[in-house]
Amino acid sequence: MKIVGRISGDLKELMNTRFDEIADAARAAVRSASEGLQAELRRQTVAAGLGSGLEKAWRLDLYPKISRRRTLRPAGLVYSKATRLHDAFDNGETITARGGKWLAIPLPAAKAAGLDKSPMRDDSRRASPMPAKWSNVVAATSKFGALRFVPIGNGARALLVADGKARGDTLARGGAGRATSIPLFLLVKRVRGRKLLDLAAAAKQAEAQLVANLSNILGR
Structure with missing residues (x-):
């Protein structure tokens, strides 16, 4: 599930004066929506009783990976390190x-x-x-x-x-x-298996959050 933020239109003059500010705000908007998606997928996994391993298998990468590289096209990628298992519980396979x-x-x-x-491991962190x-x-x-x-x-x-x-x-x-x-x-x-996860609903929720975040940027 890739979350992409994009600001388009005739923004030449605005970009000349506020590029860094808008780029940072766009990255923050994408980060917020992406972290929300990751949190929701982890919440679903825990609620389904699938264990901490599958919960933590939901990972997040932000692009550009170097935060000081500013762009008006930031992206967030939420992905699974246990794709086959997550898909099985999403589809009831x-x-x-x-x-x-x-x-x-x-x-x-x-x-x-x-x-x-x-x-x-136990509380002393010694290996099992x-x-x-x-x-x-x-x-x-x-x-x-x-x-x-x-x-x-x-x-x-x-x-x-x-x-x-x-x-x-x-x-x-x-x-x-x-x-x-x-x-x-x-x-x-x-x-x-029963359908225990709803990945599509989580992605739709994240997309709506991203649109709201980007709308706030354009409204400033």
């Missing part, structure tokens, strides 16, 4: 596991154990002992031991189940001398 493998959906017990989030590229299923295996694969129905779905007691964790503990089996992940081949 079907997400399919690669190579005939599985998509792992954390169940309530996995969420209670924090296995629905990517590994994070588990690399971020590791999946949450690997984290569950580290926490609970080997998980048991349980097919469901015709084999299009399955469960990953933790058996017995979790090492150092109370989640899977039964009573005295009892072992507990708890489903942690639902495995599916594909899932149809």
Whole structure:
């Protein structure tokens, strides 16, 4: 989504006397509209529960990148560093596991154990002992031991189940001398996503803001 500001018309005399002022005001107008668009897309992402990673994947560049290079044609570009995911949640697309493998959906017990989030650093900023590229299923295996694969129905779905007691964790503990089996992940081949983002509406809102900003400049 590219936000472009342009002032046109017979402005020769005005430009000769107020070029720097108008150019700075035009850049500020484009910056304001672009930052508003980025903020709205990040707000939608957070409201949809898609996590801080996809929230921060919305980036912004202003042109010219060097602010002291003045122009009456400034531009702002708001873009995604996770285009495929943002598009999927904007269009409600079907997400399919690669190579005939599985998509792992954390169940309530996995969420209670924090296995629905990517590994994070703690407040001391020390690196997590588990690399971020590791999946949450690997984290569950580290926490609970080997998980048991349980097919469901015709084999299009399955469960990953933790058996017995979790090492150092109370989640899977039964009573005295009892072992507990708890489903942690639902495995599916594909899932149809809901439309959780409205990128077109955000862009339309930003365009309206840009027009208002530029109108204020011309009205001075």
